[in-house]
Amino acid sequence: MIENFYDVIVVGGGPAGSMAAYAAAKKGVSVLMLEKDKEIGVPVRCAEAVGKEGIENILDDPPDPRWIDAIIRQFKFNAPDGGSFFPTLPGTGYVLNRKIFDFDLAMRAAGVGAQVVTRAYVKGLIKDNGAVKGVHCVIDKKEHSINSRVVIAADGVESRVARWAGLNTTTRLRDMETCCQYTLAGIGTPADVCEFYFNQQEIPGGYAWLFPKGEGIANVGLGIAGNFSRHKAAEARLQEFVAKRFPKASILYKTIGGVPCANRIEKISADGILVAGDAALQGNPLTGGGITTGMVGGKTAGRVAAEAVQTGDCSSTFLHKYEKEWDKRAGKAQQRYYKIKESVKKLTNDDLNAAAAKISALPPNKQTLLRIFQTLLRHQPSIIVEVLKAFRPFA
Ligand SMILES: Cc1cc2nc3c(=O)[nH]c(=O)nc-3n(C[C@H](O)[C@H](O)[C@H](O)COP(=O)(O)OP(=O)(O)OC[C@H]3O[C@@H](n4cnc5c(N)ncnc54)[C@H](O)[C@@H]3O)c2cc1C
Numbered sequence: 001m002i003e004n005f006y007d008v009i010v011v012g013g014g015p016a017g018s019m020a021a022y023a024a025a026k027k028g029v030s031v032l033m034l035e036k037d038k039e040i041g042v043p044v045r046c047a048e049a050v051g052k053e054g055i056e057n058i059l060d061d062p063p064d065p066r067w068i069d070a071i072i073r074q075f076k077f078n079a080p081d082g083g084s085f086f087p088t089l090p091g092t093g094y095v096l097n098r099k100i101f102d103f104d105l106a107m108r109a110a111g112v113g114a115q116v117v118t119r120a121y122v123k124g125l126i127k128d129n130g131a132v133k134g135v136h137c138v139i140d141k142k143e144h145s146i147n148s149r150v151v152i153a154a155d156g157v158e159s160r161v162a163r164w165a166g167l168n169t170t171t172r173l174r175d176m177e178t179c180c181q182y183t184l185a186g187i188g189t190p191a192d193v194c195e196f197y198f199n200q201q202e203i204p205g206g207y208a209w210l211f212p213k214g215e216g217i218a219n220v221g222l223g224i225a226g227n228f229s230r231h232k233a234a235e236a237r238l239q240e241f242v243a244k245r246f247p248k249a250s251i252l253y254k255t256i257g258g259v260p261c262a263n264r265i266e267k268i269s270a271d272g273i274l275v276a277g278d279a280a281l282q283g284n285p286l287t288g289g290g291i292t293t294g295m296v297g298g299k300t301a302g303r304v305a306a307e308a309v310q311t312g313d314c315s316s317t318f319l320h321k322y323e324k325e326w327d328k329r330a331g332k333a334q335q336r337y338y339k340i341k342e343s344v345k346k347l348t349n350d351d352l353n354a355a356a357a358k359i360s361a362l363p364p365n366k367q368t369l370l371r372i373f374q375t376l377l378r379h380q381p382s383i384i385v386e387v388l389k390a391f392r393p394f395a
Contacts, residue, residue, distance in 0.1 A: 002117065002144060006032040007309040008302070009135055009148040010114075011122045011161050013040045015291050016277025016298035017154035018105035019058070021114040023302030024152075029309045031302075032146065033109060034120035034137055041102030045257040046291070047181060047219045049194060049211045052092040054292035058299060063094070064104060069213040070095040073192045077372075079356035080199040080349040087359075087367045090393075093194060095211045095219070096291070125151065125164045125273075131315070132165050132272035149314045150305040151273045154298055157258045159279030167267050171281060173226040175262035177206050177288055180234040181221025183253040187246050188216055197222075197241075198352050204228040205345050206288075208241055220246065223259055223288055225345070259288040263338050264331060269319040274301040282330070286337040286344070293330055300325050336390045340373065343383040347376060 008024045010017045013035030021033040037043075048069070055063055072093030078084045110116045119140055126134035126145060134147035153161035163169045189195070189212060197208040205225025212218045222238050235256065242249065260281040268275045276282065276297035283290030304322040308314045347355075355376045359367055370391035377383050 002032070002115075002139060002146065003030075004145075005134075005147045006030045006115075007148065008032075008150045008152060008305045009034065009146060010152045010154055010302075011135065012154035012156055012277070012279070013037075013106050013116065013118070014102060014154060014156055014277060014294065015105055016279070016282075016294035016301075017152070018102065018109045019295045019298030020152045020154055020276055020302035020305070021109035021116070022105070022112060023299045024306040025109060025112045025114040025302075027303060027306035027310070029306045031109070031114035032148075033106070033114055033116045034122055034135070034139075035106075035116070035118045036121040038119045039103075040106040040116070040118060041099040043255065044098045044253075045255045046098050047209055047211050047221055048096040048098050048213070049209075049289065050094050050096060050291050051090075052094055055094065055295075058292065058295045067096050067101040067104065068094045069097045070191055070211075072194050072212075074190075074194075076193050076195040077356065078195060078197040079353050080201070081353045081356075083353060083356040083360060085356060085360035085367055086193075086364070087369060087372055088365060090369065095194070095213055097213075122155070122161060125161065130166070130271060132270070149272065149309045150319070152298070152301050152305055153273060153275045153279050154277045154294075154301075155279050157260060157278040159275070162265065162273070162275045162279055165270055165273045167265060167270060167273075167275065169265050169279075169281075171260060171262050174205065175260065175285070176226040177223035177259040177261050178226050178229040178234045178256075179221055179223035179259050179288075180238045180256045181219055181254070182238065182242060182251045183213070183217060184220050184242070184246055184249040185217050185252050187218055187220075187249045189218060200347065200349050200352070202237060202241065208238075217252070225261075226258075259283065259290070261285040261288055261338075261341060263335055264326070267323070268297075268326065269316060269323050271316045271319075272314050274305055274319055274322050276301040282326070282334070284337050285334065286341045293334070296330050297326060300329065333390065336386045339383060339386050340377070340390060343377050343380050346380070351376070351379075
């Protein structure tokens with residue numbers, strides 16, 4: 001039964017939305033989470049890799065083993081000329097099963113009292129004097145207008161909710177990666193190694209990945225900076241990549257999607273609204289990873305929304321607290337990663353080959369992320385300070 005008022009309405013049932021709904025409901029306010037798809041977690045548009053520590057720091061409970069398809073103990077970096085090395089990993093990684101993971105996150109939100117509704121498409125906002133006061137939506141083909149104190153826009157990379165609220169959500173084409181991915185079977189790669197391939201001609205402004213999912217299955221995909229896709233689409237590039245390296249593999253699943261590699265949108269809060277996850281462009285601009293950062297954004301947004309409701313002040317002045325907390329926890333790091341990404345994009349294949357040759361000659365314990373980026377960017381000294389700040393903790 002849908003009520004006509006909730007303290008907090010969350011739009012989108014991805015990791016950011018479910019964390020927002022969980023954090024708000026846990027603080028005792030009424031929460032409605034609306035997801036347009038008929039099932040949470042489907043379709044999967046993701047390579048599903050996360051750092052173990054990142055996930056564990058956000059969740060109150062340890063990760064459920066059912067969420068994890070593969071435990072990653074090594075990375076392999078592949079240079080354009082075929083040279084490769086295995087950097088020292090700062091910790092363990094997971095390749096998730098996002099169907100189960102996303103579903104369980106929503107279930108956890110429901111478990112603490114949030115009402116989760118699927119096949120619920122939000123098509124507009126209720127506004128009063130510019131302040132957001134609820135949503136217009138269609139649930140199972142029936143129109144509803146539902147009022148709220150705070151709306152949390154967690155509607156992903158194609159977000160429209162923030163724009164309806166008057167926030168500027170535009171991104172430069174070059175900061176939006178166009179990605180294509182196949183889930184391949186029968187490729188016989190190690191089950192605990194994530195591979196990255198760099199080649200500025202074949203994969204300009206991005207990289208290709210191979211993330212194992214166990215039993216000879218892996219997510220194999222690539223992302224290129226959006227401004228290069230008019231020369232050749234990501235899918236055509238992936239077909240060539242796969243034909244060259246895995247000619248006998250079977251394609252079990254295909255997906256395409258955009259990945260923001262930007263700084264967050266200018267404003268992630270306004271009167272009666274907060275924006276979280278991909279909708280706020282909160283992903284890591286260097287890697288494109290947005291699961292963990294989206295969960296951080298969602299969790300912070302949910303908590304601040306509940307505090308606003310409990311304080312009786314849902315104005316932009318109070319909600320700005322979310323913006324400050326996000327910047328302190330992850331926004332500053334995001335700016336740093338963005339600058340490093342911009343520098344990495346300037347590297348040529350010759351630079352990448354030379355750096356790979358240098359790094360692979362180092363003893364394994366010296367092949368740290370810090371050393372790798374210092375070597376890669378040694379000709380751009382102005383960025384080294386950012387590299388030190390970003391990667392010294394992983395040295
Ligand atoms: C090919 C590819 C590979 C990737 N690989 C990785 C990876 O390995 N690691 C990583 O960390 N990140 C990866 N990402 C990024 C990651 O998938 C996203 O950053 C993450 O899903 C963001 O979570 P979110 O909750 O913000 O958005 P989403 O997961 O996109 O969830 C948004 C939800 O909102 C719903 N929605 C949208 N509009 C409406 C509406 N109007 N009404 C109701 N519901 C609505 C959508 O249906 C969706 O379920 C990848 C992305 C792609 C495309």
